Amino acid sequence: METMRQRFSDVTKDLLDTDTRIAVALADIGAGSFDQNANPDRVINLGIREQLLIGVTAGMALSGLRPIAHSYTPFLIERPFEQIKLDLSHQGLGAILVSIGASYDAASVGRTHQSPGDVALLGTLPGWTIHVPGHPDEAETMLRQAASTDDTVYIRLAEDTNTQAYPTTGRFAEIRTGSAHGATVIAVGPMLDRVLAATEHLDVTVLYTATVRPFDAAGLLDAVRGPDVVLVEPYLEGTSAAEVAKALRGQPHRLLSVGVPNIEHRHYGTRHHHAAAHGLDVPGLRATIDEFIALQVDSR
């Protein structure tokens, strides 16, 4: 199956050829995917210099271009975080940041190339749109839409994809409808297929979104049924828990946050091994969600 990364590369080439405002800044990673001779002034490989990657991206935005910066997640978001905070957000400049690697796609190389905290970290800055596409089609729509604005947009590409794409409205889509008292399970991006499989036997409403900032609080409030809410995110556990709590502040509820635990996980293998270790595969999700729903809540 076509990867999100391949689609990103194809769509970006098309954007470069059709829109002279589009520019791409790279720090070696991904440089082989773009023909730097086709648009030599708008495809800039800076070598292994990630502080400069964001500074240059911001400078290009300051000149009136619409820049896309691309690298592996830790080197795009974590290493140059102060540049993102100051050169983009504080200067009031827009850019599109597109990462690959997700939380642990690079399982075999260890912690250095894993970034489960990227969404939480970027979420500390105001005004960012954060997309977590679950399918190459979603990634393409998000990228083309972002290219037509001057907003600060992060698109987090992953190896895991769902079998089906959904409209990228930024609003929750109700994928499965449960009873009026059933639990509500929120699946973010590539977690959807696993959430659907893990909850097949349950009376739950399953909501899907591939955009977590801004968070569709009104949509959640509209859709939520009984008091039980499960939030399943493919990155650091609880990243959007405060958003859920704020959305449901007028409504008695209890929340289970599922995601990558905040631990040093010193193992290699594949992303599937890591998903299993973190309880983010189908059996793990099923066990965790079953246990939560079965909990007897003392209502005194």
Added chain:
Amino acid sequence: MYLKLYVGQMTLAMQPQTNHSYFDLPRLMSLMTGDEKHSSAATSTLDVIWTLYNRVLDVDPGRTTDPLRDRFLLSKGHGPMAYYAVLAAKGFVPAATLATFAAYDSPLGHHPDATLIPGVEIGSGSLGHGMPLAVGLALGLRAQSNPARLFCLIGDGELDEGSNHEAIAIAARRHLDTLTTIVIDNQSASQGWPGGIQSRFAVEGWATTRVNGRDHDDIARALQLPHEGRPLAVVAQTESRGT
């Protein structure tokens, strides 16, 4: 030497506010500091910024959004009184606004914010951000066939930040000859620069020169040196910080 000269002539600054001269700058700075005299640290950038706005930059208060204007990027945003004084002297900021310096509702903070001050191209204050922004801006303008020149001012202490060295390398590799970096050298880098600041630029292929950071003719000459095909670094020597 030049510092003492202008401080000594402060009392002569009686010209109309609509036509400020260099000798008005101490008085304009006094609106912010409340002091009549200013330390060399507070004025280390003063003569370079004045010379830029007075003799080099093609920009004026009516053209702050003109795509073809020259860009001045103050990366050394700490201690911006000299910058604000020049902006006021040249009409970008009303002189009266200087008196609001660092007040809650003032556009003029201890570090500049580009979104609040007309004519200010970048906000700064955290060190090592201006050069990468300038390189990106130069690349972006080139991609749009815009010949505008860029002047980025950093400090010798600020040069410690590794982000500058990422920018120095790429500015030369990309032959960014619209870019000039001015390094104010007031010897504030705590670990020093053995071999000299110029050598850090020269080894990457920049044109380099060193000037007396208080001598307006020397500064103006250096800032207008031809440097076809490569960026230019001007190291402007001022008094040691704290003297």
